[in-house]
Amino acid sequence: MSKVLTSFMALIFLTLSVPAFAVNPDEILDDAELEARARVISADLRCLVCQNQSIDDSDADLARDLRVLVRNRLVEGDTNKEVIDYVVSRYGDFVLLKPSFSAKNLFLWIAPALFLLIGGLLAFVKLRNPDHEKVSAPLSSDEKDKLKQILNQ
Amino acid sequence: MSTELGHFALILALATAIMQSILPMVGAARSDTRLMNVAPMAAVTCFALVLLSFAALTQAYLTSDFSVLNVFENSHSLKPTLYKFTGVWGNHEGSMLLWILILAFFGALVAVFGNNLPPTLKANVIGVQGWILVAFLLFIIFTSNPFIRISPPPFEGQDLNPILQDIGLAIHPPLLYLGYVGFSISFSFAIAALIEGKIDAAWARWVRPWTLTAWMFLTAGISMGSYWAYYELGWGGWWFWDPVENASFMPWLLGTALLHSALVMEKREALKIWTVLLAIMAFSLSLLGTFLVRSGVLTSVHAFATDPTRGVFILMILCVFIGGALTLFAFRASSLRAGGIFAPISREGALVLNNLFLTTATMTVFVGTLYPLFLEVISEEKISVGAPFFNLTFGPLMVPLLLAIPIGPLLSWKRGDLLGAMQRLYVAILGGFAVALVVIYVQTGAPILAAVGIGIGIYLIIGSMAELWMRAGLGRMAFSKSLGRLKGLPRSIYGTAMAHFGVGVTVIGIVAVSAFSSEDIVAMQPKDQIEAGGKTIIFEGIENAQGPNYQVQIGHFTIMEAGREIGKTTSEKRFYPARQMPTTEAGIVTYGASQLYVSLGDPQANGGLVVRIWYKSWVTFIWYGTVFMVLGAIISLSDRRLRVGAPAARKTKAAAQQGASA
Numbered sequence: 001m002s003k004v005l006t007s008f009m010a011l012i013f014l015t016l017s018v019p020a021f022a023v024n025p026d027e028i029l030d031d032a033e034l035e036a037r038a039r040v041i042s043a044d045l046r047c048l049v050c051q052n053q054s055i056d057d058s059d060a061d062l063a064r065d066l067r068v069l070v071r072n073r074l075v076e077g078d079t080n081k082e083v084i085d086y087v088v089s090r091y092g093d094f095v096l097l098k099p100s101f102s103a104k105n106l107f108l109w110i111a112p113a114l115f116l117l118i119g120g121l122l123a124f125v126k127l128r129n130p131d132h133e134k135v136s137a138p139l140s141s142d143e144k145d146k147l148k149q150i151l152n153q
Numbered sequence: 154m155s156t157e158l159g160h161f162a163l164i165l166a167l168a169t170a171i172m173q174s175i176l177p178m179v180g181a182a183r184s185d186t187r188l189m190n191v192a193p194m195a196a197v198t199c200f201a202l203v204l205l206s207f208a209a210l211t212q213a214y215l216t217s218d219f220s221v222l223n224v225f226e227n228s229h230s231l232k233p234t235l236y237k238f239t240g241v242w243g244n245h246e247g248s249m250l251l252w253i254l255i256l257a258f259f260g261a262l263v264a265v266f267g268n269n270l271p272p273t274l275k276a277n278v279i280g281v282q283g284w285i286l287v288a289f290l291l292f293i294i295f296t297s298n299p300f301i302r303i304s305p306p307p308f309e310g311q312d313l314n315p316i317l318q319d320i321g322l323a324i325h326p327p328l329l330y331l332g333y334v335g336f337s338i339s340f341s342f343a344i345a346a347l348i349e350g351k352i353d354a355a356w357a358r359w360v361r362p363w364t365l366t367a368w369m370f371l372t373a374g375i376s377m378g379s380y381w382a383y384y385e386l387g388w389g390g391w392w393f394w395d396p397v398e399n400a401s402f403m404p405w406l407l408g409t410a411l412l413h414s415a416l417v418m419e420k421r422e423a424l425k426i427w428t429v430l431l432a433i434m435a436f437s438l439s440l441l442g443t444f445l446v447r448s449g450v451l452t453s454v455h456a457f458a459t460d461p462t463r464g465v466f467i468l469m470i471l472c473v474f475i476g477g478a479l480t481l482f483a484f485r486a487s488s489l490r491a492g493g494i495f496a497p498i499s500r501e502g503a504l505v506l507n508n509l510f511l512t513t514a515t516m517t518v519f520v521g522t523l524y525p526l527f528l529e530v531i532s533e534e535k536i537s538v539g540a541p542f543f544n545l546t547f548g549p550l551m552v553p554l555l556l557a558i559p560i561g562p563l564l565s566w567k568r569g570d571l572l573g574a575m576q577r578l579y580v581a582i583l584g585g586f587a588v589a590l591v592v593i594y595v596q597t598g599a600p601i602l603a604a605v606g607i608g609i610g611i612y613l614i615i616g617s618m619a620e621l622w623m624r625a626g627l628g629r630m631a632f633s634k635s636l637g638r639l640k641g642l643p644r645s646i647y648g649t650a651m652a653h654f655g656v657g658v659t660v661i662g663i664v665a666v667s668a669f670s671s672e673d674i675v676a677m678q679p680k681d682q683i684e685a686g687g688k689t690i691i692f693e694g695i696e697n698a699q700g701p702n703y704q705v706q707i708g709h710f711t712i713m714e715a716g717r718e719i720g721k722t723t724s725e726k727r728f729y730p731a732r733q734m735p736t737t738e739a740g741i742v743t744y745g746a747s748q749l750y751v752s753l754g755d756p757q758a759n760g761g762l763v764v765r766i767w768y769k770s771w772v773t774f775i776w777y778g779t780v781f782m783v784l785g786a787i788i789s790l791s792d793r794r795l796r797v798g799a800p801a802a803r804k805t806k807a808a809a810q811q812g813a814s815a
Contacts, residue, residue, distance in 0.1 A: 024754065024763055025676045046537045052395045054539065057388060097539030099524075104534060108524045112517040112546045119509045127497050127505070 023056065027067055034074045041070050041083055046097050054097055156221055159209020160300035163250075166202035166257070167290040169195055173260070174283030177276035178348075189276035193264035196279050199286060200261035203254050207241075210250060210299050214241050220306035223247060223299040229312035229731050231702040239322040240313045245447070245463075246299035248326060252443070253289050255327075255334045259363075260286065263338060270359060277345035278338070285337055288470045296463045312702065312731035321381030325374060329401060332371025333439040336404055338363040339411065340436035343429045344478060347485040352429065357419035360432065362790055364415060368408045369786035375401055376779035387737030387752045389767050391666075391775060394543040399522045400442030403515050407435040410511035413504045421566060423494070423501055426486045427508070433482060437475040438515070444471050445522075496568040503561035503569070510554040517546050555609055555660065558653050559616025562646075563623065577623060578616050585612030606664030613657030617650045648789025655781025662746075662774025669770035674754075676761040682713075686749060686768030689713040695762060703727045703736075708753045708762065710740060724751045724764075746771045 023042075029035040042056035047063040055063040055070075066087065073083045087095055099105045173195035180188025210223070214237050219225040227244040228237060236243075242251040260282040267275045293299075342360045346352040378401070383391040392398065411431040417424045448464025495501040521538045528534055559581055563574035575582070589608030593601070622628075624642055625635040673683055679694040693709035705727045712720045724740035740751035747770050754763030 023674055025674050028674065044539075044541050046539060052393060052539060057390065092535070094535040094537055097537050098541035098545070099536045099538055104528060104532065105524075105536065108520060108538065108542075109546075111520040112513060112550060115513045115516045116509070116550070119513060123505050123509055124497075127495075127502070 023067065024064070027064070027071065029071055029075065031075075034071070037080060038067070038071050038074055041074075041080055042067055044084070044096065044098050045070070045087060046095050048091060048095060155209045155212050156218065156300050156302070159206040159213075160298075162202045162205040162209065163290065163294060163300070166199050166206065166253075167287065167294060169199040169202060170283050170286035170290055172283075173199055174280055174287050176280075177283075178280035181273040181276040181280070181349075184273070186272065189272055192276045192279035193267075196257070196260040196264035196282065199283075200254075200257040203250075203257045207250055207254050210247060211238065211241050214238065217310065218306075219308070219310050220302050220304070221299075222301045222303045225303060225307055225310050227313050228310040229702060230309060232313060232318070233701055235320070235323065236313060236318045240317075242326050243313050243317045243322055246293070246297045248330075249289070249293045249297050249447075250299055251326065252330055252334060253286065253293060255330045256282070256286055256289060256337060259335060259338050263341075263363075273349060274342075274345055274356075274359075277348055278341045281341035281344045282337065285341070285474070288474070292463075292466050292470065296466050310731075312729065315703065315727065315729040315732060315734050315736045316385060318702075318729075319381065319385055321377065321385065325377045325381055327374075328370050328377055329374030332367050332369075332374050332408075333401065333404060333442065335363065335367025335370055336408060336432075336436040336439050339367065339432040340478070343432035344481065346429060347481045350485055350488050352425055354419050354422050357415045357428065361412070361415050361419060364408065364411055364432075364435075365786050365790055368405070368412055369783050369790070371401070371405050371408060372779055372786070373783050375405060376776050376783075380776050383772075384739055384741055385736070387739050388765070389739070389750045389752075389769060389772075391772070394521075394540045396522050397446055399518050400445045403518050403522075404435050404438040404442060406511050406515040406518070407431060407438055410508045410515070411435050413507050413511075417501050417504050421495065421501055424505070424508075429486070430482060431508075433475075433478045437471075437478070438519075440467075440471050440474060444468060495566070498564065498571050499569040500561060500564045500566045503557060503564050506557055507554065507561065510550055510557075514547055514550045514554075517550060518543065521546070552609070555613060555656070558613055558656060559619055562620040562649060562653075578612075578619055581612045581616035581619060584615045585609060600668055603664055603668030606668075607661055610657045610661035610664065613660060614654055617653035617657060620646060621650050644792040645789045648785045648787075648792065650785070651788055652782045652785030655778040655783075655785060657778070658774050658781055659776075659778025662771050662776075662778060665771035665774065666769050670772070671768045673766045675764055675766075676757050677764045678759075678761045681761075683764075683766060685766045686744070686747060686770075687714065688719070688744075688749065688768075690749070690751065690766055692762070692764060700727065702731065703729045706753065708740070708751070708764070710751055712742060712749065722749070722751060724753045726753045743773065746773045746777070748772050 023039075029038060039056060043054050045055045045066060047053045047055045047058035047060055047066070049060050049062050050058045053063075055066045070083055070087070073086060078086070084096075088100075093100060099108060101109055172191065176188050176195070177192035180186070180191065210221075212218075213221045213224050214228055215234070217224065217228060217230040217237070219228075223244065223246050227247070228240050232240065240247075242248040260279060263275070263278055263282065267278070270278070339360055342356070342363070346356055375398075378398075379391045382393070383389060411428065414424050414428045414431055418428045444464070444467040447467050448461075521542055525536050525538055528536055559578055560571070560574050563569075563577055564571070585608040588611040589604040592604040592607050621639065621642070624646065625639040627635045629635075671685055673685055675681075675683055677683070677692040679692055682689050682691045684690075689712070691711045691713065693711055696707045696709065698705050698707055705725050708724045708726075710722050710724065711718055712722065720742055722740035722742050725738035727736045727738065728734070729736070737752055740749075742749045747768065750767040750769055752765045752767075754765060756762050
């Protein structure tokens, strides 16, 4: 939807990237376990020349280079974290689709919990101390009579 | 000639909108009936003028009048007629005109169908609607005018972006805009109420059908866009957490919250201030979405074609409307009297919980979408926030919300019995558990999360029916009597059940397609075969052909099951010379709820072809679920209580409450 919508609504992109056709058969590692790890890592890395695609989804040349790079590192025995750290050291934080848990991203990561907490507290306080204005309107004499009737039954 | 007529009509529409924005409101303030009566006339006239203008642009597209710059830039004489028509809104200027057309349309609807409103409220609502019209008409006339001519006219146009040359463009944007812009009515109602300083249950009742209508269109529009992307982009993704998607998703989330809080306000006169705020924010997020998309701030890498004046102009509109509305809110909110009280565990409490989670989810999407921009401005550091972030934050927020869905309607107003509600849901809870266990058993090694997800979906599906079951007294009394009760239930209860049922269906689709799909990427020679989803797919070969305005490679595939041919499909790679752009048309075959999805890649040196084959388990549930949600909205809209006027509504409301307490 991203590209359809973007191109329709924004028309910002004179050159939309080619419809994605990502991982090619010649890139796939023989070791299924390593390949699976490569796919997981790729899904979290951004194709730097694309709009909002992971290198796993993009068919841009740069994405392909990165996919091959990730696989080469894995074959050489890197852990997932080492691979990602290596890619970040070369391309910067921009390459991470899942931002790091660092000081500058602190607000981003705690925002959902923060909103939930504040919202929940506000709702709780409001519910405990609602405005009684309307509800506590005194009973009319008719109502008082009725109440007496009921109580005396 | 007709182009100039359209241009002129647009300017006249601006003049009319200015009248619409001032006279009725002055009339309302002075209780001057004559001035207030300008409102419906102006609104309808304005709509007619914008419609005329839109028709003129359409005419230019259909006749390929390349002397109009907008047509030259976005059309081509060889383009199929349908795409000439839909191409009208397949570009910035034209889509803004569609935006305004729908805005004027909603204003006219209030003018025509708003006879049950108090005269001052009606005048004010149409007046506020007029302000929005003025702002956007100014925007289109001064920064995005679709009627500019060029001389000498070129012989051929530059064609429409090929990705947009699809039936999806005919359906998706109009639906999406009907939703986006539909929230303007809720907004206008909120502002009008703040201006009058009066707001009550009747207000909530008037607003609800409009909100529901907008929500329904937005649901359909987002769903349609998702399916369009799924089949058009050639890799079977259906949601990307792209900023542009988020821009449409945020008003949807908040609109959903608004629907639920308006319910509390209508029934119990509680949450008034909150509901008004939601009505303001839902449309504000629509405006924000328009700004994000139009200005291109979020996609600065590719924003070279964007005119900065447009961005600044919309930013101004944004500031005036959101800022103005919130200022008004701040001044007037305290004058709104709070309504009925309720215990935390009650129907109201459940709806507050719903609002809490939906609002938090909206804020999460909001922060995630805008944080990179924010960080770049304050520190010049560039980061990305993509799907993994949203899945990690948004996903967990949805779980409690989904779990609460069936419980809410079973709690009574004011003070509910949570244990009792849970007991009544035992069938749903057990069903969910059982299915989750079955999933783990059948798909050994299935991720536990997937099993839990499917279990939640089943729980939702069964649980959504619980209210109907209870209200009808099924199992507690004679069947025929229950049936009679079912008939007597208000339609909105059926609407709620249907929509919640749809949520369950969508949840199952999302979980299943993420957990159980298969993917194969292979280089194939003709007559090669591959297994997917229990079927054998044979690649028959490639054929080159010529479309109306593109060249195409068509891959033919035969699908076999148990040695028998059960179908054929083709997958295409197209090339559009006018824009020098390729597109893919995936081959999609549906089996039950699942789909086989075949996409072509690059040719190999040895004469083979890269083919990607997915078996997307239960993927269609994602969109079927939204169909149920839309149907739920339609059923609810047909409820008599929403259609009748306010005085009569009070009577039926009292009757309904008696019915509920009986």
